[in-house]
Amino acid sequence: MVVLAHQAPSVAQRCKDAGAVAAIALLLGIPMLGLTTVDQGGSLLVATRWPTLAIFVALCFAGRLLARYAIDALQARARRRPAATLLRPGARHQLSLWLGWGCFGVALALPFVFSDNRYIVDTATTVLIYVMLGWGLNVVVGLAGLLDLGYVAFYAVGAYAYAVLSTQFGWGFWQALPVAGGLAASFGLLLGWPTLRLRGDYLAIVTLGFGEIVRIILVNWTALSGGPNGIASIPRPSFFGLPFKPGDDSATFAGFFGLDFSPLHRLIFLYYLILALAMLTNLFVSRLRRLPIGRAWEAMREDEIACKAMGMNVTNVKLSAFAIGAMLGGLAGVFFAARQGFISPESFTFNESAIILAIVVLGGMGSQLGVVLASLVLVLLPELGRDFAEYRMLLFGTAMILIMIWRPGGILSQRQPTLRHRAEAGAAP
Amino acid sequence: MMLELSAVHAHYGHIHALHGVDLAVQVGEVVTLIGANGAGKSTLMMSLFGQPRASMGRIIFDGEDITALPAHEISRRGIALVPEGRRIFPRMTVMENLQMGAALADPTNFDVDLKRMCALFPILDERQGQRAGTLSGGEQQMLAIARALMSRPKLLLLDEPSLGLAPLYIKKIFQTIRTLNRDHGMTVLLVEQNAHHALRVAHRGYVLQHGRIVLSGSGRELLASPEVRAAYLEGGAGKGD
Numbered sequence: 132m133v134v135l136a137h138q139a140p141s142v143a144q145r146c147k148d149a150g151a152v153a154a155i156a157l158l159l160g161i162p163m164l165g166l167t168t169v170d171q172g173g174s175l176l177v178a179t180r181w182p183t184l185a186i187f188v189a190l191c192f193a194g195r196l197l198a199r200y201a202i203d204a205l206q207a208r209a210r211r212r213p214a215a216t217l218l219r220p221g222a223r224h225q226l227s228l229w230l231g232w233g234c235f236g237v238a239l240a241l242p243f244v245f246s247d248n249r250y251i252v253d254t255a256t257t258v259l260i261y262v263m264l265g266w267g268l269n270v271v272v273g274l275a276g277l278l279d280l281g282y283v284a285f286y287a288v289g290a291y292a293y294a295v296l297s298t299q300f301g302w303g304f305w306q307a308l309p310v311a312g313g314l315a316a317s318f319g320l321l322l323g324w325p326t327l328r329l330r331g332d333y334l335a336i337v338t339l340g341f342g343e344i345v346r347i348i349l350v351n352w353t354a355l356s357g358g359p360n361g362i363a364s365i366p367r368p369s370f371f372g373l374p375f376k377p378g379d380d381s382a383t384f385a386g387f388f389g390l391d392f393s394p395l396h397r398l399i400f401l402y403y404l405i406l407a408l409a410m411l412t413n414l415f416v417s418r419l420r421r422l423p424i425g426r427a428w429e430a431m432r433e434d435e436i437a438c439k440a441m442g443m444n445v446t447n448v449k450l451s452a453f454a455i456g457a458m459l460g461g462l463a464g465v466f467f468a469a470r471q472g473f474i475s476p477e478s479f480t481f482n483e484s485a486i487i488l489a490i491v492v493l494g495g496m497g498s499q500l501g502v503v504l505a506s507l508v509l510v511l512l513p514e515l516g517r518d519f520a521e522y523r524m525l526l527f528g529t530a531m532i533l534i535m536i537w538r539p540g541g542i543l544s545q546r547q548p549t550l551r552h553r554a555e556a557g558a559a560p
Numbered sequence: 561m562m563l564e565l566s567a568v569h570a571h572y573g574h575i576h577a578l579h580g581v582d583l584a585v586q587v588g589e590v591v592t593l594i595g596a597n598g599a600g601k602s603t604l605m606m607s608l609f610g611q612p613r614a615s616m617g618r619i620i621f622d623g624e625d626i627t628a629l630p631a632h633e634i635s636r637r638g639i640a641l642v643p644e645g646r647r648i649f650p651r652m653t654v655m656e657n658l659q660m661g662a663a664l665a666d667p668t669n670f671d672v673d674l675k676r677m678c679a680l681f682p683i684l685d686e687r688q689g690q691r692a693g694t695l696s697g698g699e700q701q702m703l704a705i706a707r708a709l710m711s712r713p714k715l716l717l718l719d720e721p722s723l724g725l726a727p728l729y730i731k732k733i734f735q736t737i738r739t740l741n742r743d744h745g746m747t748v749l750l751v752e753q754n755a756h757h758a759l760r761v762a763h764r765g766y767v768l769q770h771g772r773i774v775l776s777g778s779g780r781e782l783l784a785s786p787e788v789r790a791a792y793l794e795g796g797a798g799k800g801d
Contacts (some may be wrong), residue, residue, distance in 0.1 A: 423663055426652075430660045433649035440609065440643055442635035442664045442711065548653045548689065 141201070149195040156191035158410045160184045221544055231500050238406055244401045248290050248418050249395060257471065258510045260463055263409040265490040265502035266416055267459030272488065273497035274425065275452035276432025278335040281322070281342025285315045285457040287349060287479035288465025294362040294474055295355065304368035316454040316463020318345075323453030327446055331436075342484050349476040361475025368469050371399055401470050408466060412459050413499055417454070421549045428452050428548075431495075493534050496543025505544045510535070561620070562587045562715055562747050563608075563639075568617035570607040578604040579771040580617065583747050585715065592750040592758040592779070594792055595768035601646055601751045604692075604768065609634050617682045630765065636664060640713035644720045645703050646704040647794060650693025654684055657692050657703055661710030669712065678704040680736065688787045700730030706734065710756075712778045716740070722754045730754065755792035759783045767792075 138149070165184040168175045170324050178473035239257070245251040264286060271279045292311035297303040302310075306330055322341050326334055349356045356362065367375065373384040375397035384400075385392040418427040427448045438445055468474050494501025512530055534542065563585040572580040577600045585591045595601050607614050609631045619627045626634050630699035635641065640661075649657050662670050681702045686714060687695060692703055701721055708716060718737070722730040734757045740746040752758035759779045760766050767775040767788060775787060782788045 145606055237651075275722060427663065430649050433651055434647045436611075437643060437647040438660075439611070439631040439647065440635060440641035440647075441660055441707070442632050444630075444632045483589065535788060548656060 144197060148194045148199060152195040153188050153192040160187050171517060181335045200322045218286050224547060227500050234503055242402055244333055252398050252402050254514055255380055258404055258506050259405040259409050260467060261490060261506040261510055262503050263412050263463045265486045265506055266412045267456050268487050268491050270416055271452050271456035272491050275428040277452060280335050280339040281485055283479045283484040284342040284345035285318055286314045286464040287345055289461030290468040291473050294365045294464040297366045302441045304469050309466045311375055312462045314459045316458035319457025320450055321454040327449060330373055342481060346479050348429050361473060365468050365472050367472060378522050405466050409460060418498060424451060426549060434516035439480060493541055495544040498543040498544060501541055501543035562622060564620040566618050568614045570603055570614050572612055577771050581773055587747055588745055589790060590762045592746040592762035593768055594752055594755040594758055594765060599768045600771040602719055603767055605717055608635055612692060638714035640708035640711050641717045642704045642708045642721060644712055646700045648692045648700050648703050652692060653689055654692055654703060655688045657707050658710050661707035663682050665711045666683055673710050681706050692778045698725050701725060701733060718750045737761050740782050
């Protein structure tokens with residue numbers, strides 16, 4: 132047993148460590164805090180604020196000292212805990228199963244509990260859109276290991292497909308859904324085909340470019356997409372043919388069920404719609420993972436050459452991952468367009484791709500439940516942070532850094548084997 | 561004839577790695593290909609799978625010209641490769657690795673084949689649910705061999721299976737090759753730097769140098785040959801040519 136590494140650092144070491152942090156704080160603080168500009172009689176003068184800087188550096192020193200103590204204490208406690216009390220993989224699987232069902236239960240009950248709170252239902256819908264996008268991208272990035280920085284392109288294709296089909300050809304939501312999904316899948320193939328030979332960083336750059344190409348086409352192809360003005364008054368989905376409109380006749384949702392009209396009906400319907408779409412996605416992806424194609428994706432993520440040697444057609448494996456991931460993104464896009472009623476290229480910037488990718492990575496590559504937890508964090512944090520105004524993104528960044536420090540593999544990094552240990556095979560010698 | 565290479569040339573970009581190699585493997589044989597680092601052993605092995613593709617010459621497997629087939633089609637014809645450096649799927653379990661090996665095989669054979677592998681490599685049986693990346697090097701090599709065998713190949717290609725293994729495991733690996741050949745009739749093409757072990761287990765051997773076959777003969781002949789002894793068995797004390 133290595134004892135040296137476990138020894139607590141001496142006071143001098145701690146001071147040195149905190150001193151280093153304070154020095155960095157000083158360097159950063161001189162331009163940011165130490166110097167400031169003041170407007171004096173129309174001209175800008177540089178003033179100094181040394182006392183503020185001194186307080187800042189002292190705070191950093193003390194903060195680092197305390198943080199270090201806290202981390203060491205936590206780590207020491209974790210080491211003292213006997214291994215037997217740590218969760219076995221089986222128990223961990225059980226726990227995540229319960230957690231998953233718990234989340235689903237909460238999601239089902241949410242509109243009942245907050246049936247009069249428009250804001251909460253709306254935010255929950257947004258979370259679910261990201262959950263669905265995360266599950267879709269998880270196929271490409273988490274399972275197949277293909278780094279895709281342009282995932283938002285498929286989201287955009289789905290959204291615009293529905294917008295154009297509904298406003299110009301009068302298609303309904305349910306008619307447009309499969310068509311838009313298919314269109315997004317073919318865009319997935321379009322991206323997958325030229326990038327078959329690329330990996331890692333190179334693939335990431337091309338996918339990044341692809342996302343931008345789609346966005347720029349949408350901005351410039353005014354005849355189809357309305358350019359930067361976007362497409363407005365996209366029809367909302369109806370409840371099996373019953374529109375959400377005020378009116379007492381039986382041709383509207385409220386009238387048919389004898390309810391008083393409320394704009395919340397549609398919101399709650401949209402919420403359940405995306406919940407259903409997301410759960411279907413989840414079911415679909417977790418079934419796929421257990422099928423040969425899913426295992427092939429994972430094997431390809433692990434080692435492409437070994438896959439080829441095993442007789443796997445890596446081309447098909449890659450293209451199927453791109454197409455299925457893209458299709459799921461496209462379906463989410465259709466929902467997005469139907470919910471917003473208005474879309475423009477501004478909703479499909481690289482920032483969006485980055486957030487979806489962050490959800491997959493922070494959740495733990497390949498973990499379905501991790502995506503849910505990460506979406507909650509990444510969507511709710513900026514929402515909760517609205518009170519902090521301009522410090523919102525600071526909060527967001529801090530949360531991401533903390534996750535990466537404590538859970539470097541993502542919130543749920545434990546991969547579940549798709550095959551359980553087989554007793555009958557194990558029993559035979 | 562199981563496998564026949566005639567006048568095969570291969571390039572890596574501008575580097576001419578193979579200069580007209582002739583090599584044959586008969587059914588039921590263990591054939592070894594020995595040579596120093598950079599002689600082109602692994603290139604030859606990979607060019608069987610078209611990576612890099614043979615720029616000249618022909619590769620015939622089981623009576624069929626496979627020179628131009630894509631890699632996955634070649635392995636579907638019944639060639640299984642145990643790649644250099646093992647290349648198991650580290651984050652997948654032992655069981656899942658074995659299942660990947662059987663991905664293209666008849667699924668009804670899976671349980672029978674799994675039992676066979678567990679009998680051949682008892683350690684894999686014990687470690688079925690464990691992540692393959694946590695196995696030791698020797699265990700990973702056994703897993704790589706078992707994974708390749710799960711597809712019921714006609715020809716097993718082994719690329720430097722003893723690389724980086726402890727002596728005990730090296731012995732075990734060569735023992736396994738012998739067992740596979742003798743008891744299961746497996747035809748094996750073995751690429752090795754460990755000439756001593758390889759020649760002892762092989763029926764016939766080829767010596768590759770600078771992309772050319774410079775010597776061939778039975779395992780025993782090559783073991784006794786002064787050139788081989790000088791170049792590959794006695795720490796390279798001789799001139800090598």
